[in-house]
Amino acid sequence: MVGTAPATRRTAQKEAVWQALESSPGFVSAQDLHQQLVAAGASVGLATVYRQLAALAAEGRADTIPDAGGLLYRVCAPGGHHHHLVCESCGRAVEIQPPLEDWIRQTAQDSGYTITRHVLEVFGTCPQCAAR
Amino acid sequence: MVGTAPATRRTAQKEAVWQALESSPGFVSAQDLHQQLVAAGASVGLATVYRQLAALAAEGRADTIPDAGGLLYRVCAPGGHHHHLVCESCGRAVEIQPPLEDWIRQTAQDSGYTITRHVLEVFGTCPQCAAR
DNA sequence: ATGCGTGCAAACGATTTGCAGAGAA
DNA sequence: TTCTCTGCAAATCGTTTGCACGCAT
Numbered sequence: 001m002v003g004t005a006p007a008t009r010r011t012a013q014k015e016a017v018w019q020a021l022e023s024s025p026g027f028v029s030a031q032d033l034h035q036q037l038v039a040a041g042a043s044v045g046l047a048t049v050y051r052q053l054a055a056l057a058a059e060g061r062a063d064t065i066p067d068a069g070g071l072l073y074r075v076c077a078p079g080g081h082h083h084h085l086v087c088e089s090c091g092r093a094v095e096i097q098p099p100l101e102d103w104i105r106q107t108a109q110d111s112g113y114t115i116t117r118h119v120l121e122v123f124g125t126c127p128q129c130a131a132r
Numbered sequence: 133m134v135g136t137a138p139a140t141r142r143t144a145q146k147e148a149v150w151q152a153l154e155s156s157p158g159f160v161s162a163q164d165l166h167q168q169l170v171a172a173g174a175s176v177g178l179a180t181v182y183r184q185l186a187a188l189a190a191e192g193r194a195d196t197i198p199d200a201g202g203l204l205y206r207v208c209a210p211g212g213h214h215h216h217l218v219c220e221s222c223g224r225a226v227e228i229q230p231p232l233e234d235w236i237r238q239t240a241q242d243s244g245y246t247i248t249r250h251v252l253e254v255f256g257t258c259p260q261c262a263a264r
Numbered sequence: 265a266t267g268c269g270t271g272c273a274a275a276c277g278a279t280t281t282g283c284a285g286a287g288a289a
Numbered sequence: 290t291t292c293t294c295t296g297c298a299a300a301t302c303g304t305t306t307g308c309a310c311g312c313a314t
Contacts, residue, residue: 009288009293031278045296050279065253066198069304070278085245094243099235104254111226113217115256122236124247141268141313163303177271182304201279202303 016042017052025093026086026121027065027072065119087126096122148174149184159197159204159218159225197253217254221261228254 020037021028028036034049053073056062063074084093098120108115152169153160160168166181185205188194195206197216206216206225216225230252240247 011288011294013295029278043296047280047297048295051294054280065251066200069198071200085239085243085247087245094245096239096243098239099231103231107217107228107230107254108256111217111228112259113219113226113256114262115217115254116220117256118252118254120250120252122239122247122250124240124245124249127244130246143269143313145270161303175271179272179305180270183269186305 013042013044013048014052016044017049018056021053021056021062021073022075024074025084027067027074029067029070029072031070033073063117063119083120083122085122085124087124087129094126145174145176145180146184148176149181150188153185153188153194153205154207156206159195159199159206159216161199161202161204163202165205215252215254217256219258219261220255221257224258224260226258 016037017033020033020040024033024036030050030053031046033053034044034046037044037049053062053064057064057073061075065072083096083098085096086093100118100120104115104118107113148169149165152165152172156165156168162182162185163178165185166176166178169176169181185194185196189196189205193207196203197206197218198204215228215230217228218225232250232252236247236250239245
C-alpha cells in the first residue's frame, strides 16, 4: 500500500443521479430522486442514489439540508453561489441576489465564527399563479 | 358535550422537559434531553419527551431544526421569526438577525411574486472549536 | 370518580451496510 | 482479468403510536 490510485469510475447511474439532481428546481429528498429516476426509465437502485448523493455532498458538489424525517439535496453551483425564488404552485423559479455576502462577512467578524456555508430558500407565488 | 373545556394538566414531567430545554445553551436533540433529565434524577420517559417537545413546537414555544438523523429543539421567543448560526462542530448556536425582511419586500415588488416563507441556515465553526 | 398524561414496548419510515455479481479500465 | 460500483435485502437508528395505569382535577 504505497501508491494509492484515484479509482473513480464513470457509470451511467452516476450521471443519471447527477442529472436528476441538476434538473430539480429546489431541494429533493433521496427517495423522490429515486422515484424520479425510475419513472424516467433509469435503472438505479435506492441504495445507489443514497451513496451517490452522500459522495456528491462530501465532494462539495451538492448541498444538503436535513428535513423532518429525511435529508434534502440540491446542486451546489461550482464557483458561483446563487439562490432562487421558487413558486410553490407551478415550480417556476427566478434567480435572486440577496445581500447576504456582505452581511455574512460582517456577522463572521462580530460572532467570531468561521462561516463555511449557508442555505437560503425563498418560497412564494408567482404573478401568474396568483392571478388564477 | 356542549362546553369544551381546555383540558391541559400541569405535571412534573411537563415542567421538567421545559426547564431542561430552557437550560440548554444551543440546540438539543430529544434523546440528549431525555438522557439529561434521567441523569438529573427526573423520572421521564423518552416518548414523553418527544410528545412534550412536539407539543411545545406546535404551540410555538420551541424552535425545531431538522438535523441529520434527528430533530433538534430550542426555546423560541414567541411571535418572532429569527435564524441561527450553527457551529457544525459542537452544535452551539447564536441568534442572528439577517437584513432579509426589507430585501424580501423589495424583491417581492421587483419580481411580482407573493413571498410566503423563507428558510435560512448558516453553518460554520465557532471560535472555541476553531481554536482546538 | 373522571379523564388526561405517562411509560413501556412494538411499529414505522428513512438511511446505511454486507455481500455477490456486472461492467469499466 | 482486476477491482470498483451496483443492487438487493437485512440491519440500524431515530421517532411515533397503542394500550393500560396513575395522578391531577
